[in-house]
Amino acid sequence: MIFLSMNLVDGDFCVRSHSGPLWGRHNPNTLNTTHPVTTLVLATLAADNNEWISDELSDLLGSSTNLHTAIYVVDNPLAPLHTPTNKGHESLAYLSYIIDFYSTLPEISIFLHGHPSAWHNNHLLNMSTSEMIRHLNREKVLREGYVNLRCHWSPGCPDHLHPQATAFDSTKTEELHIAATWTDLFPEEPLPPVLSQPCCSQFAVSATAIRRHPVEKYILFRDWILQTPLSDYITGRIFEYFWQYIFLSEAVYCPDPRICYCDGYGVCFEDPEGYAGYFELVMEVDQLKKELEAWARFREGKLGGRAVRDGDEGPDPVVEGGDAREGWLEGEIRGIEEELERRRGEAFEVGRDPLRRARAIEMARDLTMVDPKDGPPFWTAR
Structure with missing residues (x-):
């Protein structure tokens, strides 16, 4: 477990490991266009193991690359950086950071959960938080002000919350509370018909975008979370679809995933259809893995007399030869995974070439991308 302390000395922001060296010191007001001064803002629990940060990002942390950390603990009031209470999921930690450092914000703040990987991270970046940080185009953040770190649409896009809805939807339990909350937090602004962005409250924001509002606005947001009778879960879900409006004044923020990957992370397919082709292979290998797991469960006596293939009851191993089938599946999976890695490597190569990257985006x-008759394509949900 890494224990951090935060000091403010002569306007400098320090992050130190109690068991290791100084991680970094910077003056957030010093502009560096090559490596914009960036702070990783993590919402964590006291029980979380944060060693992945130094293990996976040690080469990026420090003064030379201007990457630093601010780790908030939501359930330990004695932690150097902590929230008033544990409510609103990550939103209270994010708002506390903005309030605490409003006058000395770095050029970019990257708001994250405290996990090294998560299902809602990006597939082409191996679901890895550190890969998202490593490959994020910081210039894009400065240019646009706000970048949702998740490229895939589902859940959250393209048409998610309807603030004027009157019927309860168990998949969007926060929806019926949006209208009243909007009146509390944005009393002079009209209620939008739709609020949408990719889930799940991980994003990068420029200091300029944060300072679109005075610090008192963020204090209002935090006080609302602390005082509302709504639950931790509901308040967190509400803010999950408010961030894009707070920083951009946009109710719907659903960039094309191909452009998100290419412009945001340098993962570019020169043939736009290559993106869909990549995820067709992902779906194929996922299905093969499910079948392989079913054969393993059969061998362990957990499936009665049959294995599962293609989502249904499959062949009798005694008749079709389970060992041979398993060997074939393993070979197919290995071959597809090698092909996926080859295509991923090619996509990074395209992203490293400015001309090819620009062409891929255009x-x-x-x-x-979206056929209104059929809804969003399958690969926006991976």
């Missing part, structure tokens, strides 16, 4: 823009 080609993606030229394609209609």
Whole structure:
């Protein structure tokens, strides 16, 4: 477990490990266009193991690359950086950071959960939080002000919360509370018909975008979370779909995933259809893995007399030869995974070339991504 302390000395912001060296010191007001001064803002629990940060990002942390950390603990009031209470999921930690450091914000703040990987991270970045940090195009954050770190649409896009809804939806339990909350937090602004962005409250924001509002606005947001009778879960879910409005004044923020990957992380497919092709292979290998797992369960006596293939009851191993089938599945999975890694490597190569990268973005823009009759394509949900 890494224990951190935060000091403010002569306007400098220090993060120190009690068991290790100084992680970094910077003056947040010093502009560096090559490596914009960036702070990773993590919402964590006291029980979380944060060693992945130094294990996976040690080469990036420190003064030379201007990458630093502010780790908030939501359930330990004695932690150097902590929230008033544990409510609102990550939102209270994020708002506390903005309030605490409003006058000395770095050029970019990256708001994250405290996990090294998560289902809602990006598939083409191996579901890895550190890979998202490592490959994030900080210039894009400065240019646009706000970047949702998740490229895939589902859940959250393209048409998610309807603030004027009157019927309860068990998949969007916060929806019926949006209208009243909006009146509390944005009393002079009209209620939008839709609120949408990719889940799950991980994003990067420029200091300029944060300072669109005075610090008193963020204090209002935090006080509302502390005082509302709504639950921890509901308040967190509400803010999950408010962040894009807070920083951009946009109710719907659903960028094309291909452009998100390419412009945001340098993972670019010169043929825009190559993105869909990649995820077709992902779906294929996922299905093969499910079948392989079913054969293993059969061998362990957990499936009665049959294995499962393609989501249904499959062949009798005695008749079709389970060992041979398992060997074939393992070979197919290995081959597809090698092909996926090859395509992923090619996508990074394209992203490293400014001309090819720009061409890939333009080609993606030229394609209609969503067919209104069929809904969003399957690969926006991976």
